[in-house]
Amino acid sequence: MNKLFTLITAASILSLGIFGFMLLVATKPQAKPLDVEEPSWIVKTKQVQLESLSPALTLYGHVESPYTTTLRVPNLSIAATQVSRLAVLEGDKLTQKQLLIQLDDRDSKLILKQRQADIEDIQAQITSEKQIHANNLKLIKNEEALLSLIQKSVERARKLQKQNLASRSNLDEAQQSLERQKIAVNNRRYSVKNHKTRLAQLNAKLKRAIAVRDLAKLEVKRLQIIAPYDAIVAKLYVAEGDLVRSNDPLLKVYDVNKLEVRAQIPSRYQTDILLSIEQTLQAKAYYSGFEFQFELARVSGEINPNNGGIDGLFKVTQGVEHLRLGEFLTLYLQLPARKDVIALPFESVYGNNRIYKFNDGRMHSLTIERVGEQIAFDGQSSILVRSPELASGDKVIVTQLPNAVEGLKVTEAP
8 A cells, every 4th residue: 555655656746847847848938049240351452553563673693893803923034022012901992003012123123234234235236247347348449459469469470480480389379378368358248248137137136135125124114013993902912021923913903983783683584684685774772871773784694504594784873982892782673664563562462373352342362463573662562463353443452361261251441
């Protein structure tokens, strides 16, 4: 009996619990559905205005000069000489024909005196030869007259000998005198005849001696090392008192007015620049508070095998006095103008060739062609782009969004 009562009580309690739960579920308040609003990102835009703009190309180059000269010791007739005076130092500005280095010239001046003495000796020989010739011209008449007398004497001696009025020895003596006189006359004639040859030889020796003297004089002059043009001393190789020999380097100078900048041109711009080489392409650089201006004068005559590129050689048109050989500069080269391009800030471009156009509150992706850069030195440099899908009046989003995707909702900043 008790067990039955317990089961009925348990069943009643379970039924009441189930009923209460169902009642709570049926009478709970109904929640209203939430409306989820799509977020919108605030962005800045720029209105498209298609223009003809000149892109600028950033190049990196160094200063060099085709007029760089290493001044050396001239060819010496002596083994070595000393640097007796050093008139300049590295970095000094020079004017043309300015004395740079004086080499010891005492030995060379002594050699010059010897060469001058050789000339004077030959000149004396020429004078003597002319006097001898004049004397020979006078004496040959006497020699020929004496020869005629001796010939007559021989004829008389021969007649007397035939008549037995003179001995044979008298005739022989007369004959010997005749032969000696013939030899004397022939020698005198030979001397007269060869006067021009001897004089020509002496004149040739004189010319040779003068040339040797002039070389010695030139050597003395060249021992004064002077500036070949307006220049700057790039490097000194010697000091006062140094012993130097022929062809030893003394100092290196470069023409301050002929400096130029060599910069490698990227391969993707080489064709455009080569086609525009007849135009005057301008470039600028800023360094140490100075502004420099350049013109593209020419391009290198061969391809650099290390990088496959060509070099542009830029003539300095402004600021050359502030440049030094070997200095590195960043050049901004103005290329010919391009049509239908737009200048955008760099942050508006995603990747290499994608921007977003603002259209009906949404971002719409466009593929663009990068034309170049527009360099400004106030921090407002721009990138030049163009696309057939861009027209004047369109708006381009210039705010860089990390979650930028096609169709993203955006709001234009006031």
